[in-house]
Amino acid sequence: MRHDYDYLIIGAGMVADAAARGIRELDAEGTIGVLGEERDPPVTRPALSKKLWTDPEFGYDQIFPDTSGDTGATLRLGVRVSHIDRAAKRVETSDGSTYGYGKLLISTGGTPKRLELPASERVLYYRTVEDYRKLRELAGEQRHVAVVGGGFIGTELAAALVQNGARTTLILPERTLGESQFPSALAERLHQTFRDHGVELIGGRKVVGGEERDGKVVVRLDDGLSIEADAVAIGLGITPNQSLAEQAGLAVDEGIIVDARLATEDPDIFAAGDVAKYPDAILGRQRVEHVDNAKQMGGCVGRIMAGSDERYTHTPYFYSVLFDLSYQAIGQLSSQLQMAEEWQQAPAQKGTVYYLDDHRLVGVLLVGFDADEQAEKLDHARGLLADKGPFNPDTLVGKLAD
Structure with a gap:
C-alpha cells in the first residue's frame, strides 16, 4: 500500500509535534504524515520523569499534545521505517507499505544505552x-x-x-x-x-x-x-538513531549532520531533535537531547520545510528539578573545566557557576532562580557565551548581575 504526503516525518515525538505546528504556520493545506515506531502518539517526554510523579495536579492525559487534531497530521503508529529511497522520494516500512514525500524530516531520536x-x-x-x-x-x-x-x-x-x-x-x-x-x-x-x-x-x-x-x-x-x-x-543516556540516514547515504557523525537550515546533503531531507548534529550559532556543532531544543528546532524545521528562509539560531537550555534543588544550564558543564562560582545566598543554594575552557566561556549553570529570574539570566548567559572573551574567573563574577 502506498501513501503520499507533502511533508513526511519519521519519528512521532516532540519534534514531530512541533514540526507539524511549524508547517501549519506557513502552509494550511499541505498534507502531513507522521510515522512512529512507538504505539503512543507524540508525548511531552520530560513529564515521564518529572511532573507525572511530582505534581498531583498534572494528569496523564496532559502529556499528549493533540498533534492530529491541531494540525490535521495523519499519525501512523507502531510502524518501523526500514529504508529511505532518495531517488524515488519514498520510504518503506517493515509491513511492506511505502510513503512518498515532498519534504522528509528524520526525527528518530535515540535508543537507550x-x-x-x-x-x-x-x-x-x-x-x-x-x-x-x-x-x-x-x-x-x-x-x-x-x-x-x-x-x-x-x-x-x-x-x-x-x-x-x-x-x-x-x-x-x-x-x-x-x-x-x-x-x-x-x-x-x-x-x-x-x-x-x-x-x-x-x-x-x-x-x-x-x-x-x-x-x-x-x-x-x-x-x-x-x-x-x-x-x-x-538511565544511561541514548545513542542517536542515525542508521536510516546512514543507509540513505547521508552524512552522520554521532548524529545526522545538518546545516544551519537543518537540511542534510539532500535538500529535501531534514533532521531535527536528539538525532541532529547541527551548527549552534554560539556553541558550534553539537547534538542536544533536551526539550527546549526539541520544541524550538522542531518548529523551526517545520517552517523551513514549508518555505521559510530562516536558520536555526536558538541556543537551547536544559533544566532539572530534584526535590528542593532546581537548576537551568546552557552549554558545557564539567567539573574538569575551570569554574567561577557566584552565590547570592549560602554556597550551593542560589547563584551562578561559569565554566571556562582556555579563557573561553563554554557553559553557564543557574541554581535556585525562579522562573522570572531564570528567563532573563538565560538570555544574558547566551550573550556572554557569544562573547569570545578572553575571560577569567575574576572578570566573570557579577556578569549576570549587571
Missing part, C-alpha cells in the same frame, strides 16, 4: 510512555526499585520514585552525586539531599550484569556486590 541485562517487564531502559506505565505498576508500597545512572534521567527517576512510596537505590559511577558536572559544594548538597529524602546511594560502582529470578531482579556490581530489587530502571 544498554547493559548486560536484558530488557523485560521488570528491567526498563527508561524512555517511553510504556516504560512509564510499567514503572508505575512496579513502584510504590515500599517495593524496591534500583535506578542505574547518576545523570539526568537517573537522578530524576530516583527522586520521583522515592517521593511515590518506592524504596529506592541509585547506583552511579561517581562517588559523590553530580561531581562530574558541579562544583564540590553543589555536588555535596545534591548528594546529601538525596540521602535526606531516603534514597540509598551506591557511588563509585557500575552494573556489570544481572538476572531475573523468582519475581525479582538481581544486579551485579563491579565490586562483586549483588543487589536484589523488584524492578530496575536504567
Whole structure:
C-alpha cells in the first residue's frame, strides 16, 4: 500500500509535534504524515520523569499534545521505517507499505544505552510512555526499585520514585552525586539531599550484569556486590538513531549532520531533535537531547520545510528539578573545566557557576532562580557565551548581575 504526503516525518515525538505546528504556520493545506515506531502518539517526554510523579495536579492525559487534531497530521503508529529511497522520494516500512514525500524530516531520536541485562517487564531502559506505565505498576508500597545512572534521567527517576512510596537505590559511577558536572559544594548538597529524602546511594560502582529470578531482579556490581530489587530502571543516556540516514547515504557523525537550515546533503531531507548534529550559532556543532531544543528546532524545521528562509539560531537550555534543588544550564558543564562560582545566598543554594575552557566561556549553570529570574539570566548567559572573551574567573563574577 502506498501513501503520499507533502511533508513526511519519521519519528512521532516532540519534534514531530512541533514540526507539524511549524508547517501549519506557513502552509494550511499541505498534507502531513507522521510515522512512529512507538504505539503512543507524540508525548511531552520530560513529564515521564518529572511532573507525572511530582505534581498531583498534572494528569496523564496532559502529556499528549493533540498533534492530529491541531494540525490535521495523519499519525501512523507502531510502524518501523526500514529504508529511505532518495531517488524515488519514498520510504518503506517493515509491513511492506511505502510513503512518498515532498519534504522528509528524520526525527528518530535515540535508543537507550544498554547493559548486560536484558530488557523485560521488570528491567526498563527508561524512555517511553510504556516504560512509564510499567514503572508505575512496579513502584510504590515500599517495593524496591534500583535506578542505574547518576545523570539526568537517573537522578530524576530516583527522586520521583522515592517521593511515590518506592524504596529506592541509585547506583552511579561517581562517588559523590553530580561531581562530574558541579562544583564540590553543589555536588555535596545534591548528594546529601538525596540521602535526606531516603534514597540509598551506591557511588563509585557500575552494573556489570544481572538476572531475573523468582519475581525479582538481581544486579551485579563491579565490586562483586549483588543487589536484589523488584524492578530496575536504567538511565544511561541514548545513542542517536542515525542508521536510516546512514543507509540513505547521508552524512552522520554521532548524529545526522545538518546545516544551519537543518537540511542534510539532500535538500529535501531534514533532521531535527536528539538525532541532529547541527551548527549552534554560539556553541558550534553539537547534538542536544533536551526539550527546549526539541520544541524550538522542531518548529523551526517545520517552517523551513514549508518555505521559510530562516536558520536555526536558538541556543537551547536544559533544566532539572530534584526535590528542593532546581537548576537551568546552557552549554558545557564539567567539573574538569575551570569554574567561577557566584552565590547570592549560602554556597550551593542560589547563584551562578561559569565554566571556562582556555579563557573561553563554554557553559553557564543557574541554581535556585525562579522562573522570572531564570528567563532573563538565560538570555544574558547566551550573550556572554557569544562573547569570545578572553575571560577569567575574576572578570566573570557579577556578569549576570549587571
